[in-house]
Amino acid sequence: MKVVLENLTKCFPSRNKKGTEVIAVNNFNFEIPDGKLIGLLGPSGCGKSTTLNLISGLETPTKGKIYFGDQDVTNLPPEERGVGLVFQNYALYPHMTVEENIIFPLQNLKGAQKMSKEAMHQKAVETAKLVQLDGLMERKPKELSGGQQQRVAIARALVKIPKVLLLDEPLSNLDARLRLQTREELRRIQRETGVTTIFVTHDQEEAMSISDLIIVMKDGVVHQIGKPQDVYDEPANLFVAQFLGTPQINVFHGEVKNEKLYIGEEDVLDVPGRKDMPVWVGIRPEGFIPDADAGRMTCQMDRVEVMGRDVSVVSTHPQMTGRSIRSIVSAENKFDPDQKTVRFNLKPYKVFLFDKESEERV
């Protein structure tokens, strides 16, 4: 089921004395294609969870419309939208067994959809198998590990075969190893069921690794929508460039003069066709090519961190905005531990220029 958000806005009344209302979601317009896994990505407090609650129907929008397929669901209560929702803390009913938890949504069905006890049990067993919970049906939630609890929550959300599956920070309560494993699992379950799935996360790596499409937002505004690789390779603005990628992108004060990009005194890159202007220069860590003789950009060497296949060269530059510059280069490059400076050439497609004022890509 495709999901369309049209001019979606949600304001919360202010809690402070000034009386200014808080705009959690500001004029969203986008279409989520059917059967895809979508990552809703942004820093804490950017309105991700509110967006999810709006889609689920737990919150009603101040303005705008939500469509599932062609159906306008804006004014439908959550139970009539056919959504499955997985909470950050899972919200499993602690007094019910795994099976009772999974069956709970089925028992709420009314009228023609009503199911017999056997049918419900059958369905629960099937769903449990899908999320690999078989054999744990009689346990209570507190007798399960974090990962298992989450799978129960997913099974409960899936058992009614929702049109849209929504997950709020699904991996944040798991430890690092389990998180990797669970995210693969999430991808597999989504592929097998083909349910349009939207998950919220503040972890860009998580979003990039499993999403078909990511939506980057900040302060209630959508900054960019696209395939993970496209968003990484072509960030729309400085925020998106900084938010995606580990280590973070290196940002410098720079200027375009005579079709050359200057950082400080050095012209580090030819930029044919660009008009003269001051810019923010973003350079991905993998965008540096060490060249001791002909490198056009000179940085002060700090240290070299060995990571095996790659090395991370940490250096400084007077025009940088962060505390240091990180560049990831192949370990085949040798560095003298005592050398004072390090010189690089830049890969043009890893260098992004942003307007100094608007921070938009130029």
Added chain:
Amino acid sequence: MKKNNLKAWLYLLPAILFLGVFMVYPLIDVCFYSLEENYQSIAQTYTGVGLGNFGHVLSDPFFIQALKNTLILVAITVPVSTGISLLIALGLSSIKTLKKAFQTIYFLPYVTNTLAVGLVFMILFARTEYTDGLINALISSLGYDMVDFINGPYWAKMLVTCLYTVWIVMPFKILILTSALASVNQDYYKAAKVDGASSGRIFRKITLPMISPTVFYLVITGFIGAFKAYSDEVALFGVNLNEAGMNTIVGYVYDMLYSDKGGYPGYAAAAALILFAIVFTITYINLKFSRNKVQYM
């Protein structure tokens, strides 16, 4: 380690002394009293040891009346007060405006003196030669016959007693239940809502199990409290409860000790032990019954 132990005992000493003298010793003593037949408190003599006191108490019509009154009171007021309190607590936790104001209003009876409340109830319900009282005025305006609730038929007196008891015990229950409801994670309700559960089902399947330990606590303490009823009846009907036919077991114990017809610590002790046996049994049954029903998270 040893020194610390000494210190701990020292800290506990005041409480142990106090409880020992005024609780433990009397508790044991009551058992002896109950077995000493024809005990004379002035001469401190008794004629024999046996179950005669129990026999006398159990065949005393006043005790039977008191037992009956107490049982009716318990059977009606505990479920009714707990049920109504739960409804009010649910209402309170689902409103936003005036919540604080209502919470305060519902809590007022708790901080009001029992006897003062009794007096107000009496004025409301009594029918004297000077006035019919507010409740009777209401009844007659609806076209029914007036009833004297304080000096009239048994059922009317019992009705007032139950109303009074329910009213006086509700504030505490509302307070406890409201906080229990507030401590239930809202995500459960959101999840249930998304899962399409009706509000009735949410209440039965989620709210009630979540707050079941609190409800159970209130039922147990409610039973114990209702079995110990006495001052409420005095507030409504005066000290001569036997004459009013509204005595309770605790009232009977008091009468046997101190009233005009009193001076029989043996009977009082026997009645007190019978009360203890009843409360103990009921609490035990409650615990047994609730083991599968109460959800401790």
